[in-house]
Every structure is written in structure tokens, then in C-alpha cells.
Amino acid sequence: MRYFPHTEEDIGRMLETIGAGSIDALFSGIPPDCRSDGAMHLAEPLCEWDLDRTMSDLAKENAVWPDLRLFVGAGRYSHQIPAVVPALATRSEFLTAYTPYQPEISQGTLQAIYEYQTLAARLMGVDVVTASHYDGATALAESLLMAIRKTGKSRVVVSRAIHPHFRQVIRTYLKPTGYPVTEAGFTNEGITDLSGIDLTDAAALAVQSPNFFGCIEPLSRFATAAHDAGALLVASFTEALSLGILKSPGSQGADIVAGEGQSFGLPMGFGGPGLGMLGARQDLVRTLPGRLIGKTKDRNGKPGFVLTLATREQHIRREKATSNICSNNGHCALTAAIYLASVGSAGLRSLARTNHNKAAYLAASLETIGMPRRFSAPFFNEFVIQAPPAFASIRQDLLQKGFLAGLPIERHYPELKNHYLFCATETLSRWDMDQLIAEVRP
Amino acid sequence: MKNETATSGLSLNEPLLWERGRKGRCGVDLPGDDVPQSPLPEEVRASGPPDIPDLAEIDVVRHYTRLSTWNFGVDTGMYPLGSCTMKYNPKTNERQAGLAGFCNAHPLLPENLSQGALRLMAKLQTDLCEITGMDAASLQPAAGAHGELAGMLILHAYFAGKGKQRHKIIIPDTAHGTNPASAALCGFRPVAVPSGPDGILLAETVRDVMDEDTAGIMLTNPNTLGLFEAHIPEISRIVHEKGGLVYADGANLNALMGIVRMGCIGVDVMHLNLHKTFSTPHGGGGPGAGPVLVKKFLDPFLPVPRVIRNDDGSLALSEDFPFSIGRLVGFFGHFLVWVRAYSYIRSLGPEGLKRASQLAVLNANYIRARLKDTYHLPYETPCLHECVFSDKDLTPYKVSTLDVAKRLMDHGFHPPTIYFPLVVHGSLMIEPTETESKEEIDRFVDAMINIAAEAKSNPDLLHAAPCRTRVTRLDEVEAARRPCLVG
Numbered sequence: 001m002r003y004f005p006h007t008e009e010d011i012g013r014m015l016e017t018i019g020a021g022s023i024d025a026l027f028s029g030i031p032p033d034c035r036s037d038g039a040m041h042l043a044e045p046l047c048e049w050d051l052d053r054t055m056s057d058l059a060k061e062n063a064v065w066p067d068l069r070l071f072v073g074a075g076r077y078s079h080q081i082p083a084v085v086p087a088l089a090t091r092s093e094f095l096t097a098y099t100p101y102q103p104e105i106s107q108g109t110l111q112a113i114y115e116y117q118t119l120a121a122r123l124m125g126v127d128v129v130t131a132s133h134y135d136g137a138t139a140l141a142e143s144l145l146m147a148i149r150k151t152g153k154s155r156v157v158v159s160r161a162i163h164p165h166f167r168q169v170i171r172t173y174l175k176p177t178g179y180p181v182t183e184a185g186f187t188n189e190g191i192t193d194l195s196g197i198d199l200t201d202a203a204a205l206a207v208q209s210p211n212f213f214g215c216i217e218p219l220s221r222f223a224t225a226a227h228d229a230g231a232l233l234v235a236s237f238t239e240a241l242s243l244g245i246l247k248s249p250g251s252q253g254a255d256i257v258a259g260e261g262q263s264f265g266l267p268m269g270f271g272g273p274g275l276g277m278l279g280a281r282q283d284l285v286r287t288l289p290g291r292l293i294g295k296t297k298d299r300n301g302k303p304g305f306v307l308t309l310a311t312r313e314q315h316i317r318r319e320k321a322t323s324n325i326c327s328n329n330g331h332c333a334l335t336a337a338i339y340l341a342s343v344g345s346a347g348l349r350s351l352a353r354t355n356h357n358k359a360a361y362l363a364a365s366l367e368t369i370g371m372p373r374r375f376s377a378p379f380f381n382e383f384v385i386q387a388p389p390a391f392a393s394i395r396q397d398l399l400q401k402g403f404l405a406g407l408p409i410e411r412h413y414p415e416l417k418n419h420y421l422f423c424a425t426e427t428l429s430r431w432d433m434d435q436l437i438a439e440v441r442p
Numbered sequence: 443m444k445n446e447t448a449t450s451g452l453s454l455n456e457p458l459l460w461e462r463g464r465k466g467r468c469g470v471d472l473p474g475d476d477v478p479q480s481p482l483p484e485e486v487r488a489s490g491p492p493d494i495p496d497l498a499e500i501d502v503v504r505h506y507t508r509l510s511t512w513n514f515g516v517d518t519g520m521y522p523l524g525s526c527t528m529k530y531n532p533k534t535n536e537r538q539a540g541l542a543g544f545c546n547a548h549p550l551l552p553e554n555l556s557q558g559a560l561r562l563m564a565k566l567q568t569d570l571c572e573i574t575g576m577d578a579a580s581l582q583p584a585a586g587a588h589g590e591l592a593g594m595l596i597l598h599a600y601f602a603g604k605g606k607q608r609h610k611i612i613i614p615d616t617a618h619g620t621n622p623a624s625a626a627l628c629g630f631r632p633v634a635v636p637s638g639p640d641g642i643l644l645a646e647t648v649r650d651v652m653d654e655d656t657a658g659i660m661l662t663n664p665n666t667l668g669l670f671e672a673h674i675p676e677i678s679r680i681v682h683e684k685g686g687l688v689y690a691d692g693a694n695l696n697a698l699m700g701i702v703r704m705g706c707i708g709v710d711v712m713h714l715n716l717h718k719t720f721s722t723p724h725g726g727g728g729p730g731a732g733p734v735l736v737k738k739f740l741d742p743f744l745p746v747p748r749v750i751r752n753d754d755g756s757l758a759l760s761e762d763f764p765f766s767i768g769r770l771v772g773f774f775g776h777f778l779v780w781v782r783a784y785s786y787i788r789s790l791g792p793e794g795l796k797r798a799s800q801l802a803v804l805n806a807n808y809i810r811a812r813l814k815d816t817y818h819l820p821y822e823t824p825c826l827h828e829c830v831f832s833d834k835d836l837t838p839y840k841v842s843t844l845d846v847a848k849r850l851m852d853h854g855f856h857p858p859t860i861y862f863p864l865v866v867h868g869s870l871m872i873e874p875t876e877t878e879s880k881e882e883i884d885r886f887v888d889a890m891i892n893i894a895a896e897a898k899s900n901p902d903l904l905h906a907a908p909c910r911t912r913v914t915r916l917d918e919v920e921a922a923r924r925p926c927l928v929g
């Protein structure tokens with residue numbers, strides 16, 4: 001019981017001070033009919049080294065690099081993480097602190113998150129970014145509720161080219177409220193198709209760029225369409241690294257930007273935790289859900305940081321709050337800030353370019369073996385290919401050889417049978433890609 | 443003051459990140475491209491590099507190392523923040539969460555290549571059900587409040603399935619602050635009810651408001667006064683008789699492991715905060731994890747995807763649950779937080795978990811006994827894992843709870859939770875957890891007694907506190923009046 005510092009003598013003296021005869025007596029406020037009888041049926045405790053073995057055995061049952069070369073992104077991306085990022089982020093003063101309710105002894109977290117808000121706002125092209133959300137999907141769902149609050153309209157229009165899981169989360173969040181969700185289709189180029197979509201009574205139009213197919217959406221065009229109809233444009237993304245080279249969503253007219261920041265120094269972690277990045281124009285700040293850090297001064301005029309605009313939050317406004325968010329993914333935001341500080345502007349742009357170059361090489365290579373791109377719009381590091389029916393079994397065989405070759409997307413898009421979403425990041429070498437092509441080549 | 447924990451040391455200043463940056467530096471050596479260049483079309487490409495600072499590796503290391511030293515964490519010292527359960531976070535949990543097989547696993551791996559992750563999920567679900575006496579669990583909610591939302595969505599879906607939606611939900615004044623917001627997000631109207639004279643909700647109070655339009659009750663147990671809701675079996679009967687459901691906020695489970703199983707006393711739905719009871723570090727604001735647990739009849743409503751067992755014993759993920767409330771996060775939830783929680787459960791085993799609860803309650807009662815002659819105790823009821831005092835005896839000296847909290851920092855302790863629960867005016871909610879030793883608690887208690895004496899002899903000292911921290915009291919009003927949220 002290495003986590004408990006108490007000696008038997010300590011316990012005896014403490015009980016004496018309390019005036020209780022035993023530890024059991026301290027639970028006298030719990031009526032007998034509420035007590036559980038018998039021990040919990042859980043595995044017996046493991047010493048530290050037995051635990052290492054048990055956990056390591058479990059971990060080994062998952063396939064990861066270098067045994068598996070990953071040609072799949074679809075919302076989680078394999079990127080290099082500089083050693084300084086986890087080394088600094090896991091400093092225990094950052095890791096073992098709570099939400100910074102007492103600013104005088106939490107300035108480290110507060111300044112770091114203020115800096116994160118700033119870097120994220122510049123990348124997303126918005127005025128304000130929150131101190132994080134659970135992930136890109138929940139940030140997007142909350143931003144639609146935010147648009148509904150702001151505009152007073154109830155319907156939202158959501159592109160079908162948004163990540164299917166994100167759209168599921170939107171439906172979960174909106175279902176009990178009864179707000180209708182209309183889905184817009186996609187064109188042959190692979191971008192959102194607004195033809196036949198009426199935006200007049202819509203609170204928001206939500207579009208993802210690069211979208212689920214990897215295609216880059218013309219956000220300015222959608223901003224105009226949304227604004228003409230009195231709706232807000234909500235722009236989303238799942239691949240934050242794209243912000244290193246693409247025009248920012250805010251600069252193209254997005255009113256709210258809600259995306260996933262996992263690519264900024266966070267491991268894939270079987271899907272979580274990630275980082276929900278949510279930002280908006282200045283005039284929307286008081287409708288933003290989630291926490292914000294602000295700069296201020298102390299009594300001596302020294303600059304410092306505090307949690308601010310708490311009057312929007314659940315512990316003040318209770319049921320009238322902008323959301324119920326309390327714990328968020330603050331440590332993931334801190335990690336992302338350390339990552340961005342490490343790679344800097346030049347590094348981020350260069351890495352983004354490399355991602356696109358690798359993906360373009362892979363797309364061109366696949367085309368030479370009869371698997372052409374399905375969509376023609378420009379893409380970042382993911383793209384959809386059309387494969388011959390035989391590829392399904394080839395793909396299964398490739399798993400044995402250590403390749404996860406694309407993600408079949410028919411499950412989410414029945415009209416895209418035999419279509420696969422491929423991804424290439426800086427973690428794949430040309431040799432990896434050439435090997436894959438050699439394996440697939442008929 | 444003897445045995446002072448806090449002292450002054452060299453604390454280094456550090457500018458804002460971008461004030462350190464210099465064009466031309468880079469903290470990583472980037473790999474060269476081994477494939478041809480493929481320029482992106484101009485209409486989608488940004489005209490220049492992103493506007494973020496450029497630093498060398500040493501700049502980044504010094505910047506964040508210095509910032510980290512400005513923080514108080516559990517590893518720094520005692521952090522008796524009530525209702526937050528800031529216990530020691532075992533180092534082995536970090537080692538396990540850092541295993542390549544966990545942190546480098548892609549969530550869309552084929553099932554046969556991710557059996558380890560799925561097994562960990564299945565085992566943790568089973569263990570949490572065993573600890574709580576519930577029948578089924580989903581680990582998916584990303585935080586405690588997200589677990590509350592999941593629970594409320596389940597209530598909503600349950601009544602929708604019965605063909606008659608209910609619109610109200612009973613929430614006692616001793617429930618967590620997030621509860622009303624979580625209920626409101628699902629369209630429920632919270633009906634606030636007062637706790638009884640001893641801080642415990644009375645069954646009659648519930649009987650008076652429970653009707654056919656009320657979906658049920660949302661109560662925190664143990665409640666935010668650190669008290670067990672002793673009438674919960676009777677309250678459950680009343681709620682169930684009118685067709686309602688009982689939701690329990692299980693954030694304070696740290697008091698009850700091995701002692702009470704919520705599923706056996708009438709609770710239908712509950713959530714847990716893994717970052718509290720199961721010792722995953724809070725990271726200065728998350729990520730946490732808030733699994734939702736239900737009784738058998740609510741199993742169909744749990745979020746998807748869910749872990750299922752194939753005929754051959756292998757595990758898979760399935761979305762084939764037509765009554766499910768749907769998906770709550772982009773993938774499955776905060777997997778790496780689950781690894782830490784599972785590691786903790788395996789480290790302690792059944793007796794260890796029960797011992798954690800017993801010692802947490804011992805520590806809280808010890809503080810209560812030692813401080814009750816110095817600070818006003820609003821409720822005489824024996825406490826569980828946390829004890830609540832108020833500033834009533836200090837007001838004649840114009841000293842408030844906030845002053846006491848700020849002065850505690852000068853003594854080297856993180857302050858308790860203040861002004862919460864709302865049901866106590868000027869409350870100080872202290873939760874020591876099981877990982878503090880008697881000596882450490884004695885030092886904390888001595889500091890509290892000292893501060894009470896200072897309040898009478900030199901109240902200005904408290905008004906000026908903290909005076910040993912990097913910054914003095916910060917102007918929060920100005921921060922909200924003229925928000926400066928980016929640099």
C-alpha cells in the first residue's frame with residue numbers, strides 16, 4: 001500500500017482525536033441498508049513490476065509503428081513529436097495541478113494557456129480561442145449550439161463532407177433540443193454542394209476544410225452564402241497541421257472555427273485525449289462555451305493571468321450557462337503550445353509542405369497502379385481513391401505484412417463503394433510508400 | 443510560526459513566448475523531403491508563414507520550465523481542494539499511459555490489431571461496474587460534466603422511448619454546480635430543492651415536488667457537504683413510484699469504495715470522475731474522463747460505439763444499438779486517461795481501494811475534529827471525505843473566507859475550495875484525501891489555526907495576502923471588464 005503514508009500508530013492517534021473507536025465508526029452516517037456486504041470482486045493488487053508486465057502485455061496486442069505502417073488518418077494523424085514536448089508537458093507542476101482557480105499559485109498554467117489562446121487564434125484567423133474543449137467533434141457540436149443562441153434561429157446546415165463521427169456527435173447534442181439538422185451533399189470535385197439548400201432560416205452552415213475526403217473547401221464562397229442568408233459560417237478541421245500552410249478559416253470569413261488539435265504534439269492514443277480548438281470573432285466572445293484566460297494586473301501593477309468571463313459559466317449561471325463544460329483538455333492545449341513553440345513558423349510551414357508532398361507522391365503512385373483519385377479538388381495530406389473490387393482482399397493480406405492501406409469509406413458513404421481514404425504524413429518515407437505500391441501492383 | 447512550509451527562493455521571470463522568439467531560430471531539425479515538391483494552388487495557400495514565434499530548443503525548455511515552477515501541484519504540496527479529490531497521482535500510471543502500444547495506437551485499427559486496447563476498455567468497464575454495483579458502463583464521456591450530460595441524454599432517450607417526454611428534474615442545493623447546466627442542455631428544467639437541517643436531503647422534500655412531469659432526481663452522493671444522502675433508498679422509492687429515474691453524481695466516490703455500491707441503493711444512472719477517485723492527474727484543467735454507468739434496463743441507451751464480445755471470445759466495437767443516445771466524442775473517449783485509472787485499480791486491488799476510502803474519511807474527520815473549535819462548523823453531522831467550515835466566526839474582524847484562502851498560500855498550502863457549496867455562506871470545503879500523512883495534515887491544521895489567530899490580531903496581514911507568491915491578488919474585475927484574451 002505504497003500510496004498510503006499512515007502507520008497504525010498514526011491511525012490510532014487520529015481516531016483518538018476524533019473520538020471514534022474505529023475507522024468503521026466514521027461511517028456511522030451511512031444507514032445499514034445502504035452498506036455493501038462482502039468484498040468487491042476485483043483482481044488482487046499487483047506490485048509495480050508485475051503491473052509493468054501486465055500492462056505491457058496488453059499494450060503489445062495493439063499494432064503500432066514500426067510493426068505497422070499507417071496509411072490512414074481520418075481524424076487521427078501520425079506525426080513526429082519532438083522529445084522536448086512530452087518532457088516539458090509532463091513536468092509534474094503542470095501535470096498534477098488542478099484547474100487554476102487560485103491564480104497566484106497557478107501562473108505557470110495560466111500564462112501557458114494564454115499563450116496557447118494567442119497562437120491558436122493566429123493560426124485559425126480568429127480573435128478569441130478558448131482554453132480548450134474535449135475534442136474537435138464536441139467543439140463543433142457546441143459551436144452550433146452557440147450559433148443557435150446568437151442568431152435565435154434553430155436549424156443548422158451541416159456538410160456531408162464533415163467527418164462522419166463529428167456529424168454523429170452533432171446529432172447527439174442536438175437531438176434532445178429538437179433543433180433540425182439539414183445535411184448538404186458534395187460535388188464531383190469533393191467539396192460541399194449547396195445547390196438546393198435553403199440557408200434563410202439557418203443559424204449556421206458548418207463546413208470542414210480539409211474535409212473528410214481530404215479536399216480543401218472554398219470557405220470564402222461559403223462565408224458569403226451563409227452571411228447573405230443571415231447565418232454564421234462554422235469552419236471545422238480534423239488536421240490542425242494544415243493550418244501551417246493553408247489560408248486560415250477566419251481570414252476566409254468563418255465566424256466560428258472548431259477543430260481538432262491532436263496533430264500538435266499529442267499522441268494518437270487510440271483516439272483520445274485530443275484537443276478541441278474553438279475560436280470566434282470578438283463579438284461572439286460572450287456566447288462562447290468553455291473557459292478563457294485573460295491578462296490583468298495584480299495589486300502592485302505586475303502583469304498576471306486569471307480565468308475570466310466566468311459569468312458565462314455553469315457555476316455562476318447554472319442552467320442558463322453557455323455550456324456545462326468544467327474540466328476540459330487544458331493539458332492538451334499546453335502540449336500543443338509547446339509543440340508550436342518548438343517547430344515555430346518556419347517548422348510548421350515546412351512540415352505542412354512535407355505532408356502535402358508525401359501525400360501527392362502517394363496519390364500519384366497509386367494512380368499508376370490503377371487506383372486514381374476520386375475527387376479533383378486540391379487536397380492536403382489525405383485523399384480518396386477508387387480501387388478495383390479485388391483490393392479489399394489485397395488490403396487484408398497487407399495487414400499481415402505490416403501495412404494499413406487506407407480506410408474503406410463505404411460504411412459512411414454507401415455511394416462510395418470500393419473507395420478508400422489514404423493519408424501520408426512526415427512519418428512515412430518514400431521507401432514505405434514505394435513498398436506499398438510494389439505490394440499492391442498487379 | 444514554527445515549521446513553516448513556505449519560504450522565498452529564487453524565482454525567475456519569464457517573458458511571453460513571442461517576446462523570446464527570434465526569426466531564424468527553430469527548435470526542431472526538420473527532415474528533408476525524399477519526394478518531389480508538389481506546390482499547393484495559390485488560391486488555397488496562405489501568402490506567408492504562420493504568425494507564430496521561432497525559438498531554439500533551449501528557449502522552449504527554459505520558457506516552460508520556468509513557467510512550471512510558478513504552479514502549485516499535488517507533487518508540490520497538500521492540495522485540499524474540496525470536491526476535487528486531489529490525491530497523489532502514482533508515477534507508474536504515467537509509465538503505463540506512455541507505452542507505445544497505447545499512445546501510438548490509431549483508433550481506426552482493425553479489431554484484430556487492437557485487442558489490447560479493447561480488452562483494457564472491457565476490463566475497466568467491468569471493474570467500474572463492480573465498484574459501483576451498476577450493470578453496464580460506457581467510458582466514453584470526456585469529463586465529469588460530459589458524464590452528467592450523457593446521463594441526462596439517457597434520461598431523455600428513456601422517456602422518449604416511453605412516448606411521453608418529461609420536462610423537470612429535481613436538483614438539491616447540495617449537488618455539484620454543473621448539474622443544472624447539464625440538465626438544461628437536454629431541455630430539462632431544474633427544480634431546486636433545499637437540503638434538510640443536517641445537510642441531508644429529506645424524503646418528504648422530494649415527495650412534495652415529484653410528479654408525473656418530473657424525469658427524476660439528480661443528486662450528488664456523498665453530497666458537496668461531504669455527507670452521505672442517508673435517505674436515498676426512500677427517495678429512490680418515491681421517484682420510482684412516479685415513474686422517474688435516480689441519477690447520482692458520483693464525483694465524490696472516493697468516500698465510498700468498498701463501502702456503498704450505488705447500484706444497490708436505488709440509483710439508476712451515475713457518472714464517475716476518473717481523474718478524481720482513480721488518480722489521473724488533472725493537468726491544470728483536464729483531460730479527465732467521466733464514464734457513465736447504468737442499471738440493466740437502461741443498457742440499450744448507452745453511447746456508441748460499444749465494446750462487444752465475438753463468438754470466438756475476441757472483442758469488437760459495435761454501433762448496432764438502435765436505442766443508443768449516439769456518439770459523444772470523435773472516437774471512443776479519453777483512452778489514455780483510462781489506462782491510468784486501470785493501472786491504479788490494478789495497483790490497489792479490492793482491499794486497497796477500500797482502504798483508500800477509509801483513510802480519506804479518516805483524514806477529513808481528523809481535520810474536522812482539530813479545527814472545529816477554531817472555525818465555525820455549519821453542520822454537526824459527521825462528515826465523510828470532506829468537511830465544510832464557514833467564515834462566520836471571523837466576520838467580526840472583517841476577515842473573509844477569501845482572505846483565509848489567500849493567507850494559506852503564504853503558509854505553503856493550496857487553499858481549499860471556497861464559497862462552494864453555495865448552501866453555506868462563506869464556505870471553506872476541505873478534502874485532504876487519503877494520500878496525506880498525519881504530519882502533513884497537522885502542519886496544515888496548525889497553519890489554519892495560526893491564520894485564525896492572525897485574523898484577530900492583525901487582520902491586515904490577511905487582507906494583503908498572499909505576499910510570498912510571484913504575484914499578489916489579481917484584479918479579476920478588470921480582467922472581465924476589459925477582456926484581454928490574446929497577446
